[in-house]
Amino acid sequence: MSIFGKIKDAIFGAPAAAAAPAMSSEAATAAAMDAINTINAQVAAQAQNVDIDAVLTEMGQGKNLNWRTSIVDLMKLVGMESSLQERKDLAMELGYTGALEGSAEMNMWLHKAVMRELAANGGVVPADLLD
Secondary structure, eight states: OOHHHHHHHHHHOOOOOOOOOOOOHHHHHHHHHHHHHHHHHHHHHHHTTEEHHHHHHHHTTTOOOOTTTOHHHHHHHTTOOOOHHHHHHHHHHHTOOSOOSOOHHHHHHHHHHHHHHHHHTTEEOOGGGTO
16 A cells, blocks of 8 residues: 555545355445445545544544644554654656655655645645645
8 A cells, every 4th residue: 555545544534345145256346235235335425524634633632743734743643663664755756856855845844745646636635834
């Protein structure tokens, strides 16, 4: 799974896996297609209008993390490693073209890029976190 995918799943909630009962192959195929359609519908509904500010603010209760401006704190908040290597990998995944040295410029770009991607995937992100 991509690094951004892990961040998104931590905020939006990961889709639950469905267990299939034993049945004939035809019934199993039909049941599998029904399960896939149900999961896809749940994921689509779940990804719509997720209030990123509210979710992250709630996750941050009692934690001294500045997720609003820091990619490191955002990654920590969602339970991820925030090492330079993880941030380099995330930068490459999201298309960063600058030097991958963990500079303030790279980290600020990453934070904005993650917020833009969350918005593109159905998250409601405050405008001040997008520009």
